[in-house]
Amino acid sequence: MIHWLLNVFIVALLAVGFIANVLAHVPVPLDKVPAVVLESVIKREPGMIMHEASVDVSHSAVPIENVVVTYVIKGTSSQGKEIAVEVTNRGLVLQIYDRVYYEEYIED
Numbered sequence: 001m002i003h004w005l006l007n008v009f010i011v012a013l014l015a016v017g018f019i020a021n022v023l024a025h026v027p028v029p030l031d032k033v034p035a036v037v038l039e040s041v042i043k044r045e046p047g048m049i050m051h052e053a054s055v056d057v058s059h060s061a062v063p064i065e066n067v068v069v070t071y072v073i074k075g076t077s078s079q080g081k082e083i084a085v086e087v088t089n090r091g092l093v094l095q096i097y098d099r100v101y102y103e104e105y106i107e108d
Contacts, residue, residue, distance in 0.1 A: 025054045025056050026054060027052065029053070030053050037071045037089065037091060040087050040092070045078070050075040051076070052075075056071075057069055073087065074099055084106075
């Protein structure tokens with residue numbers, strides 16, 4: 001029931017156009033990030049030390065099955081660079097950013 005209500009809420013926000021302002025880049029504890037997301041980050045960036053995570057919701061169309069949830073995991077790569085890894089809720093790595101670039105140009 002709660003899942004259904006959440007879906008209705010998201011669709012309502014999409015229709016009104018507030019989704020970007022309300023749900024963009026919401027901080028989330030690392031222990032609440034889905035395992036498939038963290039596994040994808042570890043597979044793509046072995047040895048990365050994860051510091052923080054955020055979740056973002058976007059959409060390609062109004063139907064709820066087209067809603068895409070992405071997570072951004074920020075941390076330090078095994079080479080010592082500060083990076084941000086963007087991953088879908090299904091574990092697809094979309095992009096790896098230099099963290100400073102991400103926070104300055106993408107996150108806003």
